[in-house]
Amino acid sequence: MVSEDKIRVFLKLQQLALDIEESTKLLEQFLPAVLQDLNLAGSQYIFLAALFIDDSGNIKQTFFTDKSNNQTAGQVTKPENFLQKGSEWEMKVMYGEAAVISDVAYFINPAYPEISKIHSLLMLPIQHAQKLSGVLILARSKTADQISAEEIEFGEMITRLVNLSFRLQDTEGSLTKITQQVYEMNAKLHQLDKLKDDFVSVASHELRTPMTAIRSYVWMALHRSDVPLSQKLEKYLYRTLVSTERLISLVNDMLNVSRIESGHIEINPQSFDIVALVRDIMEEVKVKADEKRLQLLTLEQKLPPVFADSDKVHEILLNLIGNAMKFCYPGGTIAVSFFTDGQMVDISIKDSGAGIMKDDLSKLFHKFSRLDNSYTAVSTSGGTGLGLYISKSLIDLMHGKIWVTSEGVDKGATFSFSLPIASQQVLQHAEQFQVKAKGEVKPLEPATI
Amino acid sequence: MDNAKTKILIIEDDQFLREFYQELLQGERYIVEAEPDGEKGLEAIRQGQYNLILLDIMMPKIDGLQVLRDLKINPGNFKNTPIVVLTNLGQDAIIKQAFDLGAAGYLIKSALSPDQVLKEIQSYLQKNP
Numbered sequence: 001m002v003s004e005d006k007i008r009v010f011l012k013l014q015q016l017a018l019d020i021e022e023s024t025k026l027l028e029q030f031l032p033a034v035l036q037d038l039n040l041a042g043s044q045y046i047f048l049a050a051l052f053i054d055d056s057g058n059i060k061q062t063f064f065t066d067k068s069n070n071q072t073a074g075q076v077t078k079p080e081n082f083l084q085k086g087s088e089w090e091m092k093v094m095y096g097e098a099a100v101i102s103d104v105a106y107f108i109n110p111a112y113p114e115i116s117k118i119h120s121l122l123m124l125p126i127q128h129a130q131k132l133s134g135v136l137i138l139a140r141s142k143t144a145d146q147i148s149a150e151e152i153e154f155g156e157m158i159t160r161l162v163n164l165s166f167r168l169q170d171t172e173g174s175l176t177k178i179t180q181q182v183y184e185m186n187a188k189l190h191q192l193d194k195l196k197d198d199f200v201s202v203a204s205h206e207l208r209t210p211m212t213a214i215r216s217y218v219w220m221a222l223h224r225s226d227v228p229l230s231q232k233l234e235k236y237l238y239r240t241l242v243s244t245e246r247l248i249s250l251v252n253d254m255l256n257v258s259r260i261e262s263g264h265i266e267i268n269p270q271s272f273d274i275v276a277l278v279r280d281i282m283e284e285v286k287v288k289a290d291e292k293r294l295q296l297l298t299l300e301q302k303l304p305p306v307f308a309d310s311d312k313v314h315e316i317l318l319n320l321i322g323n324a325m326k327f328c329y330p331g332g333t334i335a336v337s338f339f340t341d342g343q344m345v346d347i348s349i350k351d352s353g354a355g356i357m358k359d360d361l362s363k364l365f366h367k368f369s370r371l372d373n374s375y376t377a378v379s380t381s382g383g384t385g386l387g388l389y390i391s392k393s394l395i396d397l398m399h400g401k402i403w404v405t406s407e408g409v410d411k412g413a414t415f416s417f418s419l420p421i422a423s424q425q426v427l428q429h430a431e432q433f434q435v436k437a438k439g440e441v442k443p444l445e446p447a448t449i
Numbered sequence: 450m451d452n453a454k455t456k457i458l459i460i461e462d463d464q465f466l467r468e469f470y471q472e473l474l475q476g477e478r479y480i481v482e483a484e485p486d487g488e489k490g491l492e493a494i495r496q497g498q499y500n501l502i503l504l505d506i507m508m509p510k511i512d513g514l515q516v517l518r519d520l521k522i523n524p525g526n527f528k529n530t531p532i533v534v535l536t537n538l539g540q541d542a543i544i545k546q547a548f549d550l551g552a553a554g555y556l557i558k559s560a561l562s563p564d565q566v567l568k569e570i571q572s573y574l575q576k577n578p
Contacts, residue, residue, distance in 0.1 A: 205507070208537040208559045213465040219563045220469065224476055248559050443541045446560050 002154050009041045010157050017165045026169040032065045034158060043151065044141040046114050049073045050162055051082060052134035059083070066114065076112045082123060082135055093125040093135055098152045102144040120144040126159045128167065136162055193262065200258055204251050215244040246384065252445035253386035260393045264442040267312065267397050267435035271305040271422035274345055278336050281317045285325065294328050297335040306345050307422035307433060308398045315444050316394055319387045320415045324351035326383060340421065348416040356406040356413050364404055365392040397435050452478040455574060458499045459483040460490030462508040470503065473563055487511030495525025501574055506536040506543065517550035531577045
């Protein structure tokens with residue numbers, strides 16, 4: 001049995017092992033305290049050495065401490081002799097037993113000034129995960145026969161602490177290293193991400209200048225020509241114009257997708273009148289609708305305000321109404337209607353246009369979801385294949401839903417989305433509806449219709 | 450107001466776009482002058498008497514925002530002529546800065562068709578005859 005005061009020493013040392021903060025030098029700080037406390041508790045040890053081995057039995061790390069504390073295990077002892085294969089003491093520690101050695105001279109360098117005080121060595125196995133991971137050596141001033149079971153038992157308890165400290169040092173050392181590596185990698189990724197963002201921004205601006213020039217001159221050729229255009233030439237120019245507009249939209253939409261996906265978009269919800277917003281947008285698109293002889297209808301009704309980011313909802317509405325206009329035949333109708341269940345407001349945009357095949361309905365909200373079989377080919381529609389994906393991403397960020405119904409090809413389509421009503425309950429948790437941008441806040445490029 | 454008596458200054462570094470806006474506005478019988486960079490643009494603003502100024506942002510030598518800043522410090526003969534920013538930069542921060550520095554309007558080239566640009570210009574001229 002280990003006496004109570006020794007248990008107190010053990011607990012004190014255990015706490016120390018856990019408290020030492022400088023993790024990479026944990027054992028260097030811990031072992032002198034162990035030697036000191038053991039001697040205070042009545043033992044008379046000249047030095048304490050710890051040898052740690054790797055899986056193949058080779059010495060990995062050594063520690064040494066005595067009262068002068070300025071030598072190393074290699075200077076004072078012959079470490080390899082402790083682990084001499086097949087030796088009596090090696091066999092003992094291999095099986096987890098302590099060995100008491102009298103032949104001090106075989107292990108200790110004769111130059112060690114305190115050698116004359118050492119009369120025996122207590123060699124204790126340090127085990128980790130049921131395997132020998134090292135030995136703890138205590139240089140005793142007493143002879144080998146003057147050893148008690150209690151001394152060995154207490155020594156074995158101490159090896160557990162030494163092992164714990166070594167593991168703490170080991171894991172903390174590598175954890176610190178891994179953490180540092182993760183930080184470095186993260187910083188590098190951030191840097192790359194910023195470079196990419198900057199590149200995308202500058203490139204898209206550089207792209208837009210010549211594209212604007214192309215579009216402007218084609219427009220001039222179509223509308224300000226000083227010679228009458230043949231029907232063919234007019235068709236060619238018109239197609240060039242539409243394609244350039246599509247290219248500009250594509251650059252804008254790709255910028256928007258990149259901003260949404262990298263989290264640079266902010267959602268700042270406010271209470272606002274969705275019906276009034278729809279009314280404004282219908283006014284905005286009226287000229288374009290007139291050109292295509294489309295009838296615009298808003299089935300207004302009195303509704304409570306919704307809680308969303310009105311700029312983003314503006315973008316979504318422009319997108320959905322713009323789509324409806326693209327896929328409507330001349331003379332068709334686009335109607336916006338509302339519905340509420342008291343919690344959400346549904347906004348539905350119904351067109352009398354080309355319609356969608358049932359099988360394609362679920363594919364619509366994916367990136368570049370071009371549908372060969374039902375939707376008008378993208379080239380003539382002027383779409384980018386990104387608008388619905390952008391709308392869905394924004395609606396998701398605002399706690400709403402988007403869905404589509406269609407009776408089939410040529411039977412029109414209805415796109416609906418929902419937004420939360422600015423109820424007392426919603427306003428109380430307003431912060432949950434806000435989305436902060438990661439890093440720099442970037443706006444959405446305006447949707448073109 | 451009679452277009453033929455309305456003087457518009459365009460400051461735009463891209464030659465094709467500069468000449469395009471010039472031609473577009475001349476087609477509406479406006480009197481149009483054009484400068485290819487911020488430095489020359491600033492000089493023209495300080496000397497001339499215009500009814501409207503169209504100002505690009507990204508330009509060599511002095512950019513559009515700097516033109517607005519310099520004009521505050523040393524306006525020369527410049528007196529409250531509306532300056533409308535005409536650019537392809539759509540960042541909120543830049544738009545806000547332009548308005549803070551006294552811009553009367555902000556038009557994004559790629560988002561507007563030429564007739565929409567004309568319409569906007571006419572509405573600015575009507576507000577500030």
